[in-house]
Amino acid sequence: MIEIVDIRYCRLGTADLDSTVAFATNLIGLEEVDRADGQVYLRGDHRDHNICYFEGDPNDHTFGLEVETLDALDAAATTLQAAGIDMRRGSDAEAVARRVMGFINFKDPTGNSVDLVVRPFHSGRRYFPSRDAGITEFSHIGIKTDDAARDEKFWSGLFNIRANDRIGDAALMSFDKVHHRIALFPTDHAGIQHINFQVESIDDIMRSHYFLTERQVQIRFGPGRHPTSGAMFLYYEGPDGMTYEYSSGVRNVDADWRPRQLPFKDESFCMWGARPNIPEFSDN
Numbered sequence: 001m002i003e004i005v006d007i008r009y010c011r012l013g014t015a016d017l018d019s020t021v022a023f024a025t026n027l028i029g030l031e032e033v034d035r036a037d038g039q040v041y042l043r044g045d046h047r048d049h050n051i052c053y054f055e056g057d058p059n060d061h062t063f064g065l066e067v068e069t070l071d072a073l074d075a076a077a078t079t080l081q082a083a084g085i086d087m088r089r090g091s092d093a094e095a096v097a098r099r100v101m102g103f104i105n106f107k108d109p110t111g112n113s114v115d116l117v118v119r120p121f122h123s124g125r126r127y128f129p130s131r132d133a134g135i136t137e138f139s140h141i142g143i144k145t146d147d148a149a150r151d152e153k154f155w156s157g158l159f160n161i162r163a164n165d166r167i168g169d170a171a172l173m174s175f176d177k178v179h180h181r182i183a184l185f186p187t188d189h190a191g192i193q194h195i196n197f198q199v200e201s202i203d204d205i206m207r208s209h210y211f212l213t214e215r216q217v218q219i220r221f222g223p224g225r226h227p228t229s230g231a232m233f234l235y236y237e238g239p240d241g242m243t244y245e246y247s248s249g250v251r252n253v254d255a256d257w258r259p260r261q262l263p264f265k266d267e268s269f270c271m272w273g274a275r276p277n278i279p280e281f282s283d284n
């Protein structure tokens with residue numbers, strides 16, 4: 001069993017690096033940390049970075065999950081190989097670019113690219129936002145799947161990852177107490193489906209709703225509240241068609257939590273009645 005201890009980053013190709021970074025800083029409220037070799041690092045919390053954008057194919061997505069030690073990374077490589085999963089060890093130069101002490105990369109059965117990283121960099125300085133969106137942390141991602149049942153089995157079979165609720169086949173999964181860290185959304189190809197930042201309160205969500213709407217940012221869903229996690233949310237469209245989310249109030253689950261099955265309907269995504277304009281969330 002591969003023990004994941006944290007979710008660290010997304011690496012995203014973009015067609016226009018400068019305008020994507022401008023969106024991330026001026027609208028999402030991330031801090032630009034560094035630029036090196038055509039890559040720009042941004043964050044919304046104590047980590048070195050949460051997103052690294054690079055000039056490239058906007059469909060080129062990778063996310064990073066953390067294991068605790070170098071030994072755990074070696075054991076993970078062995079586990080993946082034994083399961084017949086192609087994996088490769090990252091080079092020193094690639095580890096430098098990811099700001100980690102080591103990593104391996106593999107693809108899940110749908111083809112999502114995953115870095116398993118060890119000892120990722122922490123920042124020695126507090127997060128200093130470029131706009132006060134109220135962000136407290138990078139918290140979860142949605143990933144696309146072309147077979148949700150198969151991919152849930154992959155994640156829960158090889159990793160300490162389990163579903164805490166399901167909406168249709170969409171599994172809301174976690175490796176720690178937070179209700180979900182990775183959510184699977186059925187479609188027909190690989191990719192990161194949305195990127196979530198927690199914000200401090202409903203006031204931040206509503207402030208951002210007006211702020212983004214005034215600036216003609218496409219709101220995709222919300223403001224609303226998920227009946228599964230209990231989080232209040234706002235989803236909006238960023239560069240290259242990526243969906244970003246602010247949410248607040250995600251529940252923690254304990255060992256007694258039993259996953260619930262909800263139907264794949266709009267009401268299962270929002271208990272207030274908001275209608276999603278996100279293909280993977282919509283039943284019509």
Ligand SMILES: [Fe+2]
Nearest residue numbers: 140194196245
């Ligand atoms: Fe989310």
